[in-house]
Amino acid sequence: MDASLSKRHLEFQAEVRAFLKEKLTPEIKARSRRQTSMAAEPELGMWWHRTLFEKGWIAPAWPAEYGGTGWDVVERHIFEEECALARAPLMFLGGLQLCGPVLMQFGTSEQKAHFLPRILSGEHYWCQGFSEPGSGSDLSSLKTRAIRDGDAYVVNGSKIWTTHAHNANWIFMLVRTSTEGRQQAGITFLLSPLDAPGISIRPIISMSGEHEVNQVFFDDLRVPVSNRIGDENAGWSIAKYLLEFERGGSYAASARAFLDEARETANLRDEFDEECLWDDPSFRRRYAEIDIRVTAQSWTEKRVVASLAAGQRIGDTMASILKVHGSEVQQLAGELAMYALGVLGIPDQRQALAPGSNTAAIGPEFAVRATAQYLNDRARSIYGGSNEVQRNIIARSVIKS
Template sequence: MDASPDPDLEAFRKTVRDFLHQTITPDIRAQAQRQAGIAAEPALGIWWLKELHKKGWAAPAWPKEYGGTGWDAARRHIFEEECVRAGAPTLWVSGHQLLGPVVMQFGTQAQKDFFLPRILNGEHYWSQGFSEPGSGSDLASLSTQAVLDGDHYIVNGGKIWTSHAHWSNWIFLLVRTAKPANKREGITFLVAPTDTPGITVQPIVSMSGEHETNQVFLDNVRIPVTNRIGDEGLGWAIAKYLLEFERAGSYAAQAQASLDEARIAAKSPDPVTGERQWDDPQFRRDFADAQLRVTAQSWMEKRVVSAISSGQNVGDAIASILKLRGSECQQAAQEVSVAALGPLGMADQRAALKPGSNEAAIGTPSAIRPTAKYLNGRAASIYGGSNEIQRNILFRFISAGQVP
């Protein structure tokens, strides 16, 4: 990898920074700072999406023919880094990052013409119906059934941990249309409006206090065959393709943002005792350890981006390493950000974190989010393929002598 500065990329970075500086006002940044979950709540997120859409930047990873930017991997990475550094709202990924590429790859022309523009402009807000109460890491064991009845499938079953389902107006689903000996066969990919009769969404409130995930019940839901993406039984291949995009992302930039917040908080004197967490040698050791992890992750991501930009195929093993180490470095940074608050790290800030809340933080404004973000971030090593699954994948590569 050539680590020397590229004038074209540096000019692009400046263009992105200038746009973010003009668009992300202090008020927008303050709203985004109340985001402890994996994405901003829709009012803020859709506003940001529409601003990006006006700029032509709503879909950084999409080809130009579908309304995307056509950016290469390096520019996409720079854009993600700068959005995090600017404190921009984090966009919900199910439409742009997950379903969009699936429709481009497997959808009919009619499906592309219908879904892609509506994903791009924010008209469709998507949720992902994959996991089930008995099928999480072992996704292929899913049991939600879809029985063909004329030109419709009748779907019965349920999904769980369905993030943003209570806000979404469309959902994509993995369903079982056959029961062959190989459980990875007989799975089909369907999409449906969430107001379809028979779809019920019930909230799951996380330990950080947010209503971000849900359980979705499907009772005799009629979904047209025209809402099937790809052939019947192709669902597992589509899911594998989709998960490649779910595991992508700038883990290091997000973790670095947590560490930057932690450094400021740790160097601020306690209003009562005047003590600083930064003066505690153990805290500084923990901070240094987390910073080393984040720096290593950052260089690994840059190395992968460089390889992709030069036309190399990095492979599944590298994708698993990025997800595994990236989620762990994020969690390490979040642990340090809570420790930086000292006793304030135990304060219940849930009232101040509710969307639209005007409640003041307990203590200082910097104390409003870290603990909730730490609690919410425990799921990072589970979703997108749990870290245990990633280690199993890596073991198979190592056993086969294909060490990345």
């Protein structure tokens, strides 16, 4: 594999860097550095969405015919990596990364014409209604029931851990339309606006004290049949297609950013004795161990990019490998950054962290979000399918081959 960048790609990288430098002002960067989890506060995330939309760069992974950038996979990887390294706000990608590709693959021409431009512009903000109380890893056991009534489905049940449902205006969901045969065979994929009568959203406050996830309830919600993706009872294969997009992607660049923070913090000298943690060989050894794993992840991601460029699909097993190792290195790098903070990781800084807060931070800027981020990072190995379940997928493919 040749991972060196061609002249054209180096020019593209320079163009991306110049754009990021212009748009990510110190004020935006400061807000962005306070992100504690998978997505920025909605106002900041939507500002970045609109900025990229105006530039024509909002959908690098989409085919040009649907409004994508037309970039090749190397350009897409460069863009993703540069955004992560520059600490661009993380957008919530329910529409762009998950629902959009499903619509392109399985939607009717009317559905594509209606929904895709609204995902691009940010008018529709999508959340994902898959998991239910009792149906997470064993997703195909889901029980939310949809019964056909004329030209609509009547939906009753509940979804849980629905990230950003309180910010979103649309939900894509899996519902049960049949209880006969294998449980996978009775699932249908539906779309609904979140302000439809019959939907209520209850917040779930996470251990970091933040509101990101929710439980969503459906009480005789009517979903027009025209909002069904694919055939009735064909939702399972659509869900599997979608999960490949959720598990692939880039992890190394954000792990690298956490690792940089650990190094920066460890180099801060104590004002009394002039000592710093970086002088401690055992800390540097731990840093080096994680650095090696982040580098390995980065090369694995580059290998995937190279095979995508050669026209291959990412596939279930590779998506699972990327997810398991990627989430682990992100957690390890975040843990090291937290460790480097020492006692400065202890204060409860939730007030200082709130958007628009004028409460002063205690310690270096990174310390404000460190604890919240550390706590939120625990979820990286759970969402998108837990790492144990991903290991089962990897093991099955090894046993098969």
